[in-house]
Amino acid sequence: MSGAPTRERLPAVTVEPTRILLVDDQPEGLLALEATLAPLGQRLVVARSGREALRHLLTQDFAAILLDVVMPGMDGFExxxxxxxxxxxxxxxxxxLTALSRGQLPELRAYAVGAVDYLLKPYEPEILRSKVGVFVDLHRKTTLVRKQAEALRQTQQREHEHELAEAVRRADEERxxxxxxxxxxxxxxxxNQQRWLEAVLAALPTPLALVEPGSGRTLLANRAAQGLAGGCLxxxxxxxxxxxxxxxxxxxQPLPQAAQPLMRAAQGEVLQGLRVDWELGGQRGSVRAYSALLPxxxxxxxTVLLALLDVSHPDATARLAEGLRHLAGPVPALAGKERPPALEGDLAEGPPSTEGEHLDTRKD
Known part of the structure; x- marks a missing residue:
């Protein structure tokens, strides 16, 4: 927040000439007052009766009121x-101001209704002008202080709003x-997780591919999948x-692309060992296709995960287990065994049967 305001920081304000109310039922009395007070350079407002004076006071402020005592209807005291x-x-x-002779009763009554002075006519112009000038200066200074206080309050409010907005802006920027x-x-x-996954998939000997559901677009395929059947699967x-x-x-029978494992898995079918054979450039092979939907x-x-287990050679499963042991180190459950118990006999007796090769769970 800003420090306390100093004189140099006080906002500049201007004070217009003040008003002086002259009340007298005699035109010559008003003319005399105007001539006496004109050198003060203030605004002189005249009223020829008490009622007219009250009407002026409803809408205007005055530095001083010069009030004649003797007036018809409502006198100066009233x-x-x-x-x-x-x-x-x-x-x-x-x-x-009065032409009555000085007496204790009129003066006391004047001070009782709030008068600050009581002058007899004819008055000394210099003295009257000096007395009124004191009240004019006091009124101007009071008005100046009030306006400066209001201007300072508004300035401080603007500065506070600016600082608050700046603090909010900095907080928003920080957030x-x-x-x-x-x-x-x-x-x-x-x-990093994706790089790690890609590195793991690339190192696995089993051909694996991540496929976009519906379109069948391959998002990632490891080296084993890229080298199998020229990547066609x-x-x-x-x-x-x-x-x-x-x-x-x-x-x-030859399969159209829509009936091959890649597109079937992309369309929502869960493959559980679907067997397909392939031929390319004099090379042949067989795979078992597995798929799962990753959430x-x-x-x-x-994403659809497609795994293509190469069963072209009788020792394919043993090579898969060996590859997994190479990645993760010795597996206690497999220690001392040439192949996992669950896979023993799966490929030892020749090519697997085509019965129960996959589970068709194609989504409607």
Whole structure:
């Protein structure tokens, strides 16, 4: 927050000439007052009766009121009493002017209704001008202080609002920076997780591919999947590069691309060991296809995992177990065994049966 205001920081304000109310039922009396007070350079407002004076006081403020005592209808004392009853004019200085001889009763009555002075006519112009000048200076200084206080309050309010807005802006910027940093770290964490996953998938000897549901677009395929059948089983685009490739089903008939494991898994079918054979450039092979739908995680959408187990050679399962042991180290459950118990006999007796090769769970 800003420090306490100093004289140099006080807002500049201007004070207009003050008003002086002259009340007398005699025109020559008003002319004399105007001539006497004109050198003060203030605004002189005249009233020819007490009622007219009260009407002026309803809408205007005055530095001083020069009030004649003897007036028809409402005299000066009655007018002064009504002036003092109004909140707006309660503290306005009143100077009584009268041609009556000085006496204790009139003076006491004048001071009783709030007069600050009581002058007899004819008065000394210099003395009257000096007395009124004191009240003019006091009124101007009071007005100046009030306006400066109001201007200072408004200035401080604007400064406070500016500082508050600046604090809010800095807080918003800091929150945005923190959110951006958290998002950056989260994205970096996701990228690291993806790199780690890609590295794991690339190192596995089993051909694996991550496929976009519906479209069948391959998002990632490891080296084993890329080298199997020229990548034709892991990439739908690869068959356009290898027009001579042939993919056959369990009945030995060629399969269109829509009936091959990649597209069937992409369409929502859960494959459980679907067997297909392939031929490409004089090479042949057989695979068992497995698939699963990976849920949304780490900001990534649902993804289909397609695994292609190469069963072209009788020792394919043993080679898979050996590859897993190479990645993760010795597996206690497999220690001392040449192949996992669950897989013993699976491939030892020749090619697997085509019965029960997959589970069709295609979504409606």
């Amino acid at each position: 007018t002064a009493a009504l002036i003092r009853e109004r909140e707006r004019s309660r503290h306005t200085p009143i100077l009584f 945005a920076r923190v959110r951006e940093e958290l998002l950056r770290r989260e994205m970096e964490s996701h990228r 892991a990439y739908r685009e690869a068959q356009g590069l290898h027009a001579e490739v042939v993919v056959r089903g369990a009945d030995g 949304k995680m780490y900001g990534r959408p649902e």
